[in-house]
Every structure is written in structure tokens, then in C-alpha cells.
Amino acid sequence: MFEVTVAHEELEAEPAREPHAYQALVREIGEDGAGEVREVFWKETCARLQLFRTLALAQHHAKIAREAHSLKSAAGTFGYVRLAALALRLEKSAEKLGDGEFRDLLDLMDAAYAAARALEPQA
Numbered sequence: 440m441f442e443v444t445v446a447h448e449e450l451e452a453e454p455a456r457e458p459h460a461y462q463a464l465v466r467e468i469g470e471d472g473a474g475e476v477r478e479v480f481w482k483e484t485c486a487r488l489q490l491f492r493t494l495a496l497a498q499h500h501a502k503i504a505r506e507a508h509s510l511k512s513a514a515g516t517f518g519y520v521r522l523a524a525l526a527l528r529l530e531k532s533a534e535k536l537g538d539g540e541f542r543d544l545l546d547l548m549d550a551a552y553a554a555a556r557a558l559e560p561q562a
Contacts, residue, residue, distance in 0.1 A: 455519065455520070455521050455522075455551065455554035455555050455557075455558055456517075456518050456519055456520065456554075456555055456558045457518030457519075457520050458518070459518070460516070460517055460518020461473065461477070461517060461518060464476070464516065464517070477517060477559075480513050480514075480516075480517060481556070483513070484510060484513065484514070484522075484552060485552070487506055487509070487510050488545070488548060488549055488552060490506065491503060491506065491529075491545050491548075492545060496533070496536060496538055496541045500533040500534045501533075503529065503533045504529070504530050504531075504533040504534070507526045507527070507529035507530035507533065508526075508530045510522070510523075510526040511523050511526035511527045511530055514526060514555075517555075519551070519555040521551040521554065521555070522548065522551040522552055522555055525544065525547050525548045525551055526548065528544065529541075529544055529548070
């Protein structure tokens with residue numbers, strides 16, 4: 440439980456979103472492409488967060504770590520710093536977490552997702 444508590448305290452200082460990340464993506468692939476990719480990100484992230492809640496940690500820690508890795512990368516692309524950091528923590532600790540710690544981390548990830556969505560003008 441300590442690891443998740445420390446993560447929560449550390450992540451409170453992290454911004455939910457790095458404000459210039461999306462504009463950098465727009466410069467690379469254009470406004471239409473960035474908007475389309477962002478919509479896919481929201482849908483896939485929502486589905487991924489729901490998937491985590493259906494998986495038994497003891498039986499699926501490798502799948503959870505892979506999904507967390509994908510989420511970390513996608514969240515980082517859009518500058519969702521807090522969500523990416525939590526996904527990294529899940530990726531690195533999936534084999535070591537207890538069920539309670541896992542659920543606590545998922546709660547933090549859900550909150551980070553909600554915070555990121557709230558910052559989106561078109562979300």
C-alpha cells in the first residue's frame with residue numbers, strides 16, 4: 440500500500456496535462472489527424488481502464504503490464520503526464536502488487552483520466 444500512497448502524493452504535483460503536447464502533435468500530423476488520433480486515444484483508454492477492472496491480477500499480470508505500457512505511451516504522446524506516470528507504475532509493478540494496491544492504483548488512474556478529459560476543450 441505504501442507504494443501506491445507515495446505515487447498518489449508524488450503525482451499530485453504532476454500536471455494532469457502538459458499544455459503544449461497536443462500542439463506539437465498537430466504540427467507533426469495536422470489538426471485533422473491529431474483530432475482523429477485523440478478520439479481513438481479516448482476510446483481505447485476508456486476501454487483499457489475498464490479491462491483492467493475485469494482482469495484478475497494474479498492470472499493476468501503480464502497482460503496488465505502490456506496494456507499499461509501501451510497506455511503509458513499513448514498518454515505520453517498527448518501530454519497526459521499524470522496518467523502516463525500511473526500507467527508506468529502499473530507496468531513496472533504489476534507482478535508485485537497486491538489486489539488492494541492494484542485497485543487503489545486503478546482508482547488513481549481513473550481519476551487521472553477524468554482530470555485529463557476535463558481539461559480537453561472538445562472532450
